[in-house]
Amino acid sequence: PDSGALDALSQEGLSEERIQQEREAVGSGGEAWEGQKQREKGSCRQLTGSSIKKKKKTKKKPAAPASKDDNNVVNEGEEDEDDDDNDEDDRSGGTGAAGERQREHPFIVTEPGEVARGKKNGLDYLFHLYDQCREFLLQVQNLARERGHKCPTKVTNQVFRYAKEAGASYINKPKMRHYVHCYALHCLDEEASNALRRAFKEKGENVGAWRQACYQPLVAMSARHGWDVDALFNSHPRLAIWYVPTKLRQLCHLSRSTAAAAAATGSSAHGLPAVPYLF
Amino acid sequence: PDSGALDALSQEGLSEERIQQEREAVGSGGEAWEGQKQREKGSCRQLTGSSIKKKKKTKKKPAAPASKDDNNVVNEGEEDEDDDDNDEDDRSGGTGAAGERQREHPFIVTEPGEVARGKKNGLDYLFHLYDQCREFLLQVQNLARERGHKCPTKVTNQVFRYAKEAGASYINKPKMRHYVHCYALHCLDEEASNALRRAFKEKGENVGAWRQACYQPLVAMSARHGWDVDALFNSHPRLAIWYVPTKLRQLCHLSRSTAAAAAATGSSAHGLPAVPYLF
DNA sequence: AGAAGGACCAGTGGTCCGTA
DNA sequence: AGAAGGACCAGTGGTCCGTA
Numbered sequence: 001p002d003s004g005a006l007d008a009l010s011q012e013g014l015s016e017e018r019i020q021q022e023r024e025a026v027g028s029g030g031e032a033w034e035g036q037k038q039r040e041k042g043s044c045r046q047l048t049g050s051s052i053k054k055k056k057k058t059k060k061k062p063a064a065p066a067s068k069d070d071n072n073v074v075n076e077g078e079e080d081e082d083d084d085d086n087d088e089d090d091r092s093g094g095t096g097a098a099g100e101r102q103r104e105h106p107f108i109v110t111e112p113g114e115v116a117r118g119k120k121n122g123l124d125y126l127f128h129l130y131d132q133c134r135e136f137l138l139q140v141q142n143l144a145r146e147r148g149h150k151c152p153t154k155v156t157n158q159v160f161r162y163a164k165e166a167g168a169s170y171i172n173k174p175k176m177r178h179y180v181h182c183y184a185l186h187c188l189d190e191e192a193s194n195a196l197r198r199a200f201k202e203k204g205e206n207v208g209a210w211r212q213a214c215y216q217p218l219v220a221m222s223a224r225h226g227w228d229v230d231a232l233f234n235s236h237p238r239l240a241i242w243y244v245p246t247k248l249r250q251l252c253h254l255s256r257s258t259a260a261a262a263a264a265t266g267s268s269a270h271g272l273p274a275v276p277y278l279f
Numbered sequence: 280p281d282s283g284a285l286d287a288l289s290q291e292g293l294s295e296e297r298i299q300q301e302r303e304a305v306g307s308g309g310e311a312w313e314g315q316k317q318r319e320k321g322s323c324r325q326l327t328g329s330s331i332k333k334k335k336k337t338k339k340k341p342a343a344p345a346s347k348d349d350n351n352v353v354n355e356g357e358e359d360e361d362d363d364d365n366d367e368d369d370r371s372g373g374t375g376a377a378g379e380r381q382r383e384h385p386f387i388v389t390e391p392g393e394v395a396r397g398k399k400n401g402l403d404y405l406f407h408l409y410d411q412c413r414e415f416l417l418q419v420q421n422l423a424r425e426r427g428h429k430c431p432t433k434v435t436n437q438v439f440r441y442a443k444e445a446g447a448s449y450i451n452k453p454k455m456r457h458y459v460h461c462y463a464l465h466c467l468d469e470e471a472s473n474a475l476r477r478a479f480k481e482k483g484e485n486v487g488a489w490r491q492a493c494y495q496p497l498v499a500m501s502a503r504h505g506w507d508v509d510a511l512f513n514s515h516p517r518l519a520i521w522y523v524p525t526k527l528r529q530l531c532h533l534s535r536s537t538a539a540a541a542a543a544t545g546s547s548a549h550g551l552p553a554v555p556y557l558f
Numbered sequence: 559a560g561a562a563g564g565a566c567c568a569g570t571g572g573t574c575c576g577t578a
Numbered sequence: 579a580g581a582a583g584g585a586c587c588a589g590t591g592g593t594c595c596g597t598a
Binding site for chain 1: 428529530535
Binding site for chain 3: 381382383385386451452453454458485486487536
């Protein structure tokens with residue numbers, strides 16, 4: 001009694017046509033983000049036509065001798081110069097002509113609203129990437145629901161793959177995972193996040209140092225959530241779609257243990273857990 | 280600023296001692312379930328001492344010539360006959376002496392409360408296995424929280440591994456996944472589930488036929504949840520820890536499409552979605 | 559034949575480390 | 579040196595199919 005319609009349905013096999021559909025469903029990526037945050041000039045189009053804004057070509061250095069990685073480079077021959085800006089050199093990512101640079105510019109510590117100069121990207125752009133991933137997740141979720149597939153609640157490999165297929169080649173898993181906790185602070189306490197950015201910029205610290213410094217305020221916040229980082233992440237809708245980074249989870253756990261030990265010894269003189277030597 | 284305590288913590292390396300702890304943390308399994316459901320005579324002990332009730336030995340057939348599978352057989356030499364029952368032959372699972380039978384008795388369709396006779400297991404026992412898995416999950420969750428690891432919300436491979444380490448060798452993933460939707464019906468509409476069991480027993484149907492028949496009422500229920508099976512599963516706490524089976528998800532999806540098509544054609548004469556030919 | 563479950567497999571979460 | 583990300587790897591979800 002299980003055959004017929006049911007079995008046919010089990011073999012839905014739409015692997016390839018599906019990818020093409022998806023490819024057409026999403027709009028342009030980081031390229032569109034020229035430093036002017038909040039403009040939202042159409043990044044991440046919703047499930048409509050096939051008008052993907054393709055990257056413009058630039059004339060950067062021809063780079064290393066044609067290596068094995070060259071097949072990573074996007075080189076579809078689409079040209080449209082209808083855009084509002086021709087300043088190639090200080091754009092966020094910048095994909096070049098045939099077989100050229102693929103890496104994004106490194107991040108530098110910028111103040112809120114500040115546009116990074118030179119071949120650098122600023123932190124507003126970094127956080128924008130997280131919002132873009134969220135858009136991609138929403139689209140993946142919509143497709144999954146339409147098709148009766150299981151529906152991801154987090155930014156999974158599938159979402160990163162989808163982003164890449166949609167042309168957002170500047171989004172990748174290692175990068176996004178690396179800075180999740182920085183984005184978390186930005187979501188959960190924008191004031192504190194902004195202050196930290198200003199302080200680290202002023203001190204001339206590099207991105208790595210700023211990134212490290214983002215842990216501490218989050219551990220303190222988790223303490224106020226009973227050291228439950230998962231609950232903390234879930235308390236913010238844009239953050240809840242990201243996996244809690246292992247290191248942050250460990251720090252919160254260690255902080256809890258330490259606070260408990262201190263409380264047992266009676267050595268805690270303050271109201272809030274004081275484990276500053278961890279940082 | 281990231282070294283010291285933090286790095287030490289990254290290397291927690293407690294892989295082996297951990298397994299031993301876990302092994303001691305859980306009580307006996309299906310063996311304890313002799314047909315008398317609801318007695319709860321101590322199956323699944325909580326995180327206390329090391330008093331695991333080991334299986335008693337029986338004298339079954341020496342089975343096939345020592346094959347490659349023989350290393351699957353539980354043969355720890357522990358003997359304790361302090362139990363309340365010596366009826367070896369109609370117990371639920373029954374693990375034998377050194378290198379003997381390993382498979383559980385097959386299920387038969389039983390009425391609620393009915394004990395299976397002969398080398399068979401009844402459906403109350405089947406559902407009891409799901410409750411046992413839930414206990415194992417709860418223990419895995421507690422351990423994860425204590426250790427600051429990420430905490431599973433579903434019955435994962437880790438939980439099945441834990442159950443096996445705890446001596447519940449009669450629990451395995453393929454079996455549990457196979458009957459999840461039957462358990463779902465039992466949770467969500469015990470009356471309907473009981474009626475179905477009685478009907479299929481009376482008709483002399485086998486387990487496979489009963490299992491197939493469990494889909495339809497669930498699809499109907501999902502329709503009342505807007506065909507959202509995930510929501511349906513999540514509406515019941517004991518069910519929410521189980522992944523929605525692929526086939527049930529597909530059936531609900533197909534049912535929705537069919538109902539939508541029927542509605543568009545105006546061909547639906549009844550209030551509820553009628554796609555009986557699917558079954 | 560009907561059924562239980564070992565064992566496999568494609569794709570995951572996680573992040574290292576060769577690269578620029 | 580500091581940083582971006584290809585690519586690897588252990589363990590996952592899912593279930594087939596050799597077994598009894």
